[in-house]
Amino acid sequence: MNKLIVIFILGCLVFSCKTNTIINNKSNGYLIINKIVTQTKKQFLNRTLTLDSLNDNEYVISIIKELEKYQKINDSYKLDSLKHSLGIIKGDSILNLIFNKEEYEYLISQKENSPWDLNLIDKLDINENNEDIKQVLHIGKPIYTKNNDFALVYFYKSTRLGISIYIKKKRIG
Known part of the structure; x- marks a missing residue:
């Protein structure tokens, strides 16, 4: 129960769920990572950006597990509350x-x-070993839906954290 409360409070305070568009497939999550790095670099006006080596996707997985648990036990109140907070x-x-x-x-x-x-x-957007770190970016490994149309990526920078949802672009022609 304490875990749910922490996730709920965290979700209410700082969680954002937004969608982005990118061409992607399972074997190349680095397209997404490079997009996040580039966007962050622009947002922070090209200040030093260091990619954190901790890249697991446990945060996203833990949220999915909570959603799945409430879905399985058919607890619509807790499921709806968690979804709303996220x-x-x-x-x-x-x-x-x-x-x-x-x-x-x-x-x-x-x-x-x-x-x-x-x-x-x-490499142009990453400073791997700079001692004068201005901005540390944490990015989790992407996870994909069954049809590969969507990727979920955990990110943390400064005081913002959340999960971005990337949508696969449909190629025309």
Whole structure:
């Protein structure tokens, strides 16, 4: 119960769930990582940016596990409360495609904590070993829905944390 309260309070205070568009597939989560790094660098006016080596996706997985637990025991009050605190709004067609009982098990199965391959991250946007750290960026490994149309990525920078949802662009032609 204490874990739920902590997640609920954290969600109410600082959690944001937003969508972004990117071409992506399971084998190349680094496209997403590079996009986040580039966006963050622009946001912080090109100040020194250091990518944190802690990159597990446990935060996202723990939230999905809580949602799945309440779905399984059919506790709609706790499920709705948790979804509300996380910004998962009833009737949002995109969020309903991701946060549902058909996706939970698949999302949870993607737990990962392997090191970043720094050769695949845009070196122009990362200062790996600068002692004068101005901004540390924490990014978790992306997890994907069954159809690969959506990726969920945990991020933390300064006083903001949350999960960004990336949407696969449909290629025309």
